Amino acid sequence: xxxxxxxxxxxxxxxxxxxxxxxxxxIECVECCGRNxxxxxxxxxxxxxxxEEKTLPTGTATFTATKQLHRHLGFKKPVNELRAASALHxxxxxCDSSITLVNMLSLEPVPSGARIKGAVALALNENPxxxxxxxxEVCIISVKRRTIQVFLxxxxxxxxxREVSTPEQPLAVAxxxxxxxxxxxTQYIILNYNTxxxxxxxxxxxxxxxxxxxxxxxxxxxxxxPGGLGMFATVAGISQRAPVHWSENVTGAAVCFPYVIALxxxxxxxxxxxxxxLKQTLPFKEGHILQDxxxxxxxxxxxxxxxxxxxxxxxxxQDLLASHRVEEALVLAKGARRNIPKEKFQxxxxxxxxxxxxxxxxxxxFLEAKELFRSGQLDVRExxxxxxxxLPTSSSFTRSHxxxxxxxxxxxxxxxxxxxxAKCKRFLMSYLNEVRSTEVANGYKEDIDTALLxxxxxxxxxxxxxxxxxxxxxLLTDSAAWLEKHKKYxxxxxxxxxxxxxxxxxxxxxxxxxxxxxxxxxxxxNPDDILTCLKKYPDALVKYLEHLVMDRKLQQEEYHTHLAxxxxxxxxxxxxxxxxxxxxxxxxxxxxxxxxxKSDVYRVRFLMEKVQGASLPMERAILHGKLEEHEKALRILxxxxxxxxxxxxxxxxxxxxxxxxxxxxxxxxxxxxxLSPSPLAPELAVAAVDLLNHHAAEFDAxxxxxxxxxxxxxxxxxxxxxxxxRDSVHTRRTAQVALGLAKSENLIYKYDKMRLKGSSFRLSxxxxxxxxxxxxxxxxxxxxxxxxxxxxxxxxxxxTDPSSPRPGART
Numbered sequence: 001x002x003x004x005x006x007x008x009x010x011x012x013x014x015x016x017x018x019x020x021x022x023x024x025x026x027i028e029c030v031e032c033c034g035r036n037x038x039x040x041x042x043x044x045x046x047x048x049x050x051x052e053e054k055t056l057p058t059g060t061a062t063f064t065a066t067k068q069l070h071r072h073l074g075f076k077k078p079v080n081e082l083r084a085a086s087a088l089h090x091x092x093x094x095c096d097s098s099i100t101l102v103n104m105l106s107l108e109p110v111p112s113g114a115r116i117k118g119a120v121a122l123a124l125n126e127n128p129x130x131x132x133x134x135x136x137e138v139c140i141i142s143v144k145r146r147t148i149q150v151f152l153x154x155x156x157x158x159x160x161x162r163e164v165s166t167p168e169q170p171l172a173v174a175x176x177x178x179x180x181x182x183x184x185x186t187q188y189i190i191l192n193y194n195t196x197x198x199x200x201x202x203x204x205x206x207x208x209x210x211x212x213x214x215x216x217x218x219x220x221x222x223x224x225x226p227g228g229l230g231m232f233a234t235v236a237g238i239s240q241r242a243p244v245h246w247s248e249n250v251t252g253a254a255v256c257f258p259y260v261i262a263l264x265x266x267x268x269x270x271x272x273x274x275x276x277x278l279k280q281t282l283p284f285k286e287g288h289i290l291q292d293x294x295x296x297x298x299x300x301x302x303x304x305x306x307x308x309x310x311x312x313x314x315x316x317x318q319d320l321l322a323s324h325r326v327e328e329a330l331v332l333a334k335g336a337r338r339n340i341p342k343e344k345f346q347x348x349x350x351x352x353x354x355x356x357x358x359x360x361x362x363x364x365x366f367l368e369a370k371e372l373f374r375s376g377q378l379d380v381r382e383x384x385x386x387x388x389x390x391l392p393t394s395s396s397f398t399r400s401h402x403x404x405x406x407x408x409x410x411x412x413x414x415x416x417x418x419x420x421x422a423k424c425k426r427f428l429m430s431y432l433n434e435v436r437s438t439e440v441a442n443g444y445k446e447d448i449d450t451a452l453l454x455x456x457x458x459x460x461x462x463x464x465x466x467x468x469x470x471x472x473x474x475l476l477t478d479s480a481a482w483l484e485k486h487k488k489y490x491x492x493x494x495x496x497x498x499x500x501x502x503x504x505x506x507x508x509x510x511x512x513x514x515x516x517x518x519x520x521x522x523x524x525x526n527p528d529d530i531l532t533c534l535k536k537y538p539d540a541l542v543k544y545l546e547h548l549v550m551d552r553k554l555q556q557e558e559y560h561t562h563l564a565x566x567x568x569x570x571x572x573x574x575x576x577x578x579x580x581x582x583x584x585x586x587x588x589x590x591x592x593x594x595x596x597x598k599s600d601v602y603r604v605r606f607l608m609e610k611v612q613g614a615s616l617p618m619e620r621a622i623l624h625g626k627l628e629e630h631e632k633a634l635r636i637l638x639x640x641x642x643x644x645x646x647x648x649x650x651x652x653x654x655x656x657x658x659x660x661x662x663x664x665x666x667x668x669x670x671x672x673x674x675l676s677p678s679p680l681a682p683e684l685a686v687a688a689v690d691l692l693n694h695h696a697a698e699f700d701a702x703x704x705x706x707x708x709x710x711x712x713x714x715x716x717x718x719x720x721x722x723x724x725x726r727d728s729v730h731t732r733r734t735a736q737v738a739l740g741l742a743k744s745e746n747l748i749y750k751y752d753k754m755r756l757k758g759s760s761f762r763l764s765x766x767x768x769x770x771x772x773x774x775x776x777x778x779x780x781x782x783x784x785x786x787x788x789x790x791x792x793x794x795x796x797x798x799x800t801d802p803s804s805p806r807p808g809a810r811t
Contacts, residue, residue, distance in 0.1 A: 004279040004328070006259055006270050006316055012298070013039065013049060013065045013305035026302045031082035031091070032293035036104065037065060039305065040079025044095060045072045046107055061309045071107035073100070083124050085136045088155050094122055097143055101153065112156040118143040125175045127218060129194075137161075139175040148173065148180060150193060164193045171206055172213040174221055179235040181221040183211030188223050190237050199237035202226070209248075216255040224250055230260055230271070244271040245278070252290030254297050256310055258335040261297055263290035268299060268308070274335040275328065282308075313339060317352055324363075326356045350376045351404070358405035362413055364420065366427040373431070380432065380440055381447055386410050387428060390451040392478040397447065429455045433463070445473040453479050457486045468494040503537060527554075531562075542566050549599070560595070560602040567592035568610060568619075575615075589618075596622040597653060617641050625654050630669055638673050639680065644687045648695075667691070667698040675707055685709075689716060696723030752785065761787075769794055 018039065019025045026042035037049040049065040056062060073079070073095055081094040084104065091107070093100045099116040102109050116122075116138070125137035130152060138151045138158075146169050150162040168184035175181070178194040188201040188211075204211070204226055212224035216232075220240070225231035229243040230253065244260050246253075252263040259279065260271045268287065270280035289300040297308040311319075313336045320329035333352040337345050353376030361369035361383075373383065381397040384390050387410050391397060407413040414420035432452045435441055441448050449472045456464035468474070468491055476499050483492040493509035496502070527548055534541040545563040548554045570588040596607070596619060604626045611619045617640045624633035633654075637647040651670055655663035674688035689712075692699065701724035714721065761783075765775045771794035782795040790798075 003281070004270075004316060004320065005311060006280050007256075007261075007282070007297070007308040007310050008060060009268070009282055009284070009299070009306055010060075010062055010309055011304065012037065012051065012063045012307045015303045017049075017065060017067060018047065018304070026078075027288065027300050027305070028078045029080060029082050030289055030291065030298055030300055030305060031084050032296055032298055033084035033086050033104070034294075036084070037298075037305070038082050038084070038091060040082050040093070040095075042078040043072075044075040044077055044079060045070060046079060046082070046091075046093065046102075048105075048107060063307055065305075069105075069107055071102075081122055083122060083138075085124070085153065087133065088136065088153070090153070090155065092122065092124075092138065092153065094119055099138070099140070101156070101158075110156045114154075114157045116140060116149075116151055116153075116158050121173060123173050123175050123215075125177070126215065127177045129177055137175070139173055139180065141170045141173055145169060148182070148191075148193070162193055164191065164196070166191065167198070172211045174213045174215040176215050176219050176221070176235060179219065181213050181215070181223070181233070181235075183213045183223070188213070188225075188233070190233065190235055192235075201233050201237060202231065210251050212250065212253050214253055214255070216260075222253055222255065222260065224253070230262065241273060242276045244273070244276050246271060251287070252299075254290050254292035256292055256295060256297050256308070257339060258332065259310075261290060261292075261308065263287045263299060272328075272331070274331045277328075314348060317348075321352070321355050321359065324359050326359050330356055351400075352376075354378045354382070354400075354404050358407075361424075361427075362405070362407065364423060366423075369427075370431055374435075374440070377440070379444075380435055381444060383428065383431070384447065384451045386413065387425070387451070387455075390454050391447055392450045392475045394475065394478070395444075395447050397444070425455055425459065429459070429461065429463075446475050449473040450475045450478050454482045457483055457488050457491065460486075464488065464491050465494065468498060472498070474498075503539070509540070527559075538566065538569075542570075549595070555601050557601045557603060560599045561606065564592065564595050564599075564602050564607055565610070567595060568607070568614075571616070572614060593618060593622060596626070600626075618643075618646070621646075621650065625650065630654065630666055631673070634670050634673055638670075638684070639678065642680070642683075644690075647687075648691065651698075664698055664700060667695060668700075668703065671699070671704065672707065675709075692717060693719035696720045697727060699724070701728065763789070771795070771798065 018027070025045075027039055028042050029040040031038040031040075032051075035051045037051050039047040039049070041047070047070050048068040050068050052064045052066070054062050054064070073093065075096045077096040079093060079095045081092075083092040083094075084090075085092060086104070089104050090101045090110070091104050093102055097117070097119055099119050099122060100109055101114050119140040120143055121141040123139045125139060128137040130137055132152070135152045135154045138153050140149050140151065141147075142149050142163075146166045148164045148166060148170060149160055150164070152159045152161055164180070166182060166184060167189070168186060170182045170184055172183040173180060178192050180191045180193055182189050182191055183204075183206070185206050187203040190199040190201060191197075201223070202225060204224070209224060209226075212222070214222045216222045219235040221233050223231045223233060225243065228246055228248040228250075230246050230250075231243045232239045232241040234240060244262075246260075246262040246269055247264040247267070249264040250262045251265070254261045255273075258273045260273055262269045262271065263284070265287070266283065266285055268282040268284045268290070269278060270282075271277065272279050284299065286301045287299060288302050289298070291298055297310075299306050299308060313332065317329050317333050317336070320326075320332065329352060333349050336348070340348065353372050357369045357372030357376060357378060360366075360372060373380075379397075379400075381391065381395070382400060382404060385397065385399060386407060410421055410424055414424065429452065432448050432455070436445065436448050436452065449467070453464065453467060453472075453474045455461070456467060474495065476495065479495055480492060483489070483495060489509060496504040527544075530544060531541065534544055542563070545559055545566065548556075548559050549563050567588060571592055574588060595602075604623055608620070608623045608627075611623065617636050621633040621636040621641075624630070624636070633650060634647055637643050637650055647670055651663070651666040655666050671688055671691060674684040674691065678684065692704065696719065699720075701721075704720075704724075708717070763776060763779060763781065765777070767776055767789060768774065769776065769791045770788045771790045774791070776789070776791070780792055782790050782792055784790070
């Protein structure tokens with residue numbers, strides 16, 4: 001068993017303070033009442049000290065004792081026992097078989113001289129039968145054999161009320177109401193002195209063991225039993241607690257709830273009354289006295305007095321939790337109920353349960369953690385906050401301070417172990433699902449349901465849809481972003497529907513079709529059926545058509561035309577706000593123009609009819625281009641829009657993928673428009689010069705020069721003319737190189753022909769055609785450079801049939 005620091009041993013009365021000038025003083029007994037400490041010695045003296053308790057900055061308590069008075073009783077016998085009766089301001093002193101009443105402050109005997117004679121030991125009844133507040137009940141072991149006497153003690157007199165005979169000689173006594181707990185010579189008994197009924201408890205041998213009888217609470221006693229056991233017994237003669245295991249040589253015992261403290265020759269041991277475990281061991285030699293006084297535990301040797309200062313129970317509990325000793329902490333916390341006010345205890349105990357729950361959670365003991373969280377009424381957001389991003393961004397939750405655990409988040413708790421993290425997430429799913437409809441969720445259902453939705457979505461859990469089709473408090477903004485992140489589009493649609501946003505639900509629900517793998521989509525859905533379903537929802541319809549046209553690249557005229565018409569409708573609907581040139585208008589027009597330029601399968605004339613008169617010149621120009629009506633298109637761009645860059649881009653776009661001649665024709669058409677007489681002639685002349693100078697390679701200079709005004713200078717067209725000259729020279733030189741190569745190849749052929757003609761060979765019917773392996777029947781043949789001979793018709797077939805044998809590389 002791991003140790004617990006429950007007490008600290010501090011000095012109360014040092015030897016020097018007690019002895020003073022006297023060389024030898026032996027402590028026989030002590031009594032403590034409030035700040036008053038009384039010490040009885042072997043020489044018949046009583047010392048009165050005043051205790052002052054201080055707490056150091058470290059939290060450790062210290063005591064300072066100030067000697068108030070020293071009184072010798074006039075006997076040379078030891079003071080055997082001291083008992084304070086604070087209600088009477090009297091101190092009961094047992095010395096020389098007599099109990100004397102003395103004043104608590106002056107230590108002077110009462111003037112009446114009242115005393116109890118013939119006493120061996122005494123015990124005060126802390127549960128008195130008499131209801132008189134001006135007296136105390138005292139029970140003594142009489143010097144008369146086998147006799148117990150009960151007295152009422154007043155300020156200045158004593159009165160015997162009962163004398164009881166016992167079966168054997170009593171050695172120790174404790175009293176509670178009418179019940180006496182007695183250690184006899186061979187056994188312990190409970191004796192009701194009012195009825196005379198005795199109840200045997202258990203035997204022991206007084207010759208071998210020092211008897212201990214101590215009242216620890218109402219109608220309950222602690223006894224030193226056989227086998228080194230501290231036994232508990234009630235007045236009914238039964239034990240309601242398991243015994244504690246202490247030393248065989250125990251000489252004293254005290255109780256400071258929830259602990260039993262035992263003293264032997266070498267140690268002070270601390271045992272829990274709650275789980276009966278040994279909690280602490282303190283070395284303490286020559287221990288002589290151990291007693292508890294109203295929660296203060298005093299231990300003494302023959303020469304000095306010490307106090308066992310208990311650590312606050314809450315500190316002990318936190319220490320146990322810090323050591324992950326959960327069960328011990330819970331037992332101690334539960335047992336602290338009798339020491340702490342009810343409201344404070346409830347707050348403390350709930351917090352301990354919550355802390356214990358997180359310790360069990362970190363050890364993946366989920367069932368135990370769940371019960372502790374429930375019992376401790378945990379704000380479930382404390383648990384959710386461990387999981388990154390589960391709490392909504394709008395949540396105002398802050399963690400408890402001081403914190404209930406030591407973890408920043410789940411990553412730290414699991415140290416990145418994915419398997420542990422998955423187990424923790426499954427637990428949270430289960431726990432949130434259980435508590436969301438209980439009082440635990442009151443006040444923060446939105447946080448719980450949103451976190452649960454995120455967990456379901458992340459884990460692809462079947463319960464996600466169940467959550468969304470029933471009453472829930474999922475926050476729309478957080479939940480929508482999370483579902484989209486995890487591609488839960490159908491669930492996202494349900495979320496929008498639950499929040500009465502059906503249009504958004506349908507629009508997002510389209511992604512159920514568009515975000516599926518292509519093979520699954522092709523096998524599962526007919527696009528025409530989906531388009532029919534989406535007719536009432538234009539935005540969703542556009543998204544799905546974009547998916548068919550842009551993503552799947554389906555080349556079906558009806559899809560492309562339908563999408564273009566929808567884009568056009570969006571542009572026309574936004575026309576009233578077009579003056580503001582909002583982003584939506586620009587985006588819609590950009591999509592429409594991109595589709596018109598890139599697609600070749602839509603119905604061009606149908607769309608032309610729709611854009612006529614709609615003040616969409618750029619779109620008309622694109623459509624004219626699709627119809628190969630380039631002059632009309634360029635005229636719109638140049639004269640209507642006055643957009644020179646757009647006109648140049650048009651030529652590049654329309655000629656993309658075409659031969660150079662086609663591109664040259666487009667640029668010549670544009671140049672002709674620039675040079676034609678018009679009100680914009682000065683501006684267009686600048687555009688024409690810029691076009692020629694920057695795109696010289698796109699023009700045939702021979703065709704361009706006759707078109708240019710005679711007033712233009714060579715300097716003005718220097719870049720164009722330089723480029724034209726460079727191209728012309730390059731073309732001429734390329735032609736010359738090609739001609740030279742052709743002449744060289746022709747010369748090689750002529751040489752081969754002359755060489756072949758200069759040699760002779762014999763042809764007979766024994767020669768076989770290398771192609772068909774048949775003999776030659778007439779003197780007509782083809783001879784290859786390698787000397788091979790073939791029929792003329794075989795040679796002709798070789799040129800038309802690539803798979804025929806190839807006797808030579810060149811004929």
